[in-house]
């Protein structure tokens with residue numbers, strides 16, 4: 001599955017947010033309650049109103065949402081890249097996630113100590129990012145050196161990797177995260193960059209943790225974070241961890257009322273998950289039948305056999321074709337049979353790139 005790692009300095013609200021998210025997720029998805037995989041990892045159901053519509057038409061008994069994981073990665077201190085504190089473990093944990101959710105303190109509260117004694121989310125972001133950049137710089141310098149030796153020996157692979165590594169290295173030496181290379185990057189270079197598994201090439205979502213009153217509007221701190229994020233190819237979401245903690249205790253009806261009173265349309269969970277989805281460039285396809293309507297997560301650009309493989313590796317291995325009905329056709333025409341009669345069910349082969357919302361039925365050899 002896809003994993004987002006929650007990072008940030010101490011006392012910015014990471015645990016509050018993580019606990020609220022996982023509680024809300026448990027309350028909202030009775031079928032798939034939040035389940036703890038490891039102490040600090042939780043899977044949350046991805047809210048998607050399309051599932052209900054499909055289930056109605058298909059007469060499904062059950063709705064099974066797709067899920068993404070959040071990992072609470074505590075333990076960042078200055079000097080982490082030098083192995084101080086739990087530094088090495090912290091960096092190793094980040095290496096394993098697909099995207100970084102970086103929580104920034106954008107609220108004032110004299111009772112809650114800030115590690116540097118002042119509220120400055122942009123400086124906080126830089127503190128964390130600096131540790132990640134230093135770790136990348138060290139690992140990349142070492143690897144580039146080895147690669148350069150191979151490249152002079154006419155090693156073809158080294159010759160293709162080296163320009164990408166050098167570009168990343170130049171950015172890091174200039175104090176910039178490798179992420180800034182991602183804008184408009186060629187597919188082949190992106191593949192190489194992903195293979196390097198650098199910390200600062202992972203997509204970042206900045207979560208501005210604000211006071212209740214600022215949740216709908218943001219504040220001067222969140223504006224500063226927005227400006228920083230725009231320069232870095234990063235996204236931002238404004239959330240009040242304190243509100244989320246309260247919402248997580250309420251029933252569905254109470255939640256709607258509570259959020260309305262604060263001028264909010266959705267819970268932070270919904271916005272965070274949607275932003276995470278966007279960040280990871282993920283899309284959803286559906287399978288539907290009398291037993292269940294189920295959502296599945298794939299990376300945008302995934303072809304039909306690999307999409308089938310998300311359900312079961314046998315589906316990928318024995319893939320023959322995929323009966324494909326677009327979500328709108330499926331719902332407006334009234335299901336599989338009607339869509340077939342209207343000529344809206346297509347048989348797609350191995351090269352078909354699955355689209356967001358496709359309702360799929362796989363044919364495969366066992």
Ligand code: GDP
Pocket residue numbers: 008009010011012013014015016017107108109112209210211212240241242243
């Ligand atoms: P972590 O160290 O980043 O995991 O931070 P915690 O989640 O433990 O939060 C540190 C302290 O800040 C706790 O006392 C929280 O109750 C408090 N806190 C978290 N979010 C907010 C917020 O939005 N407003 C205020 N005033 N306090 C918050």
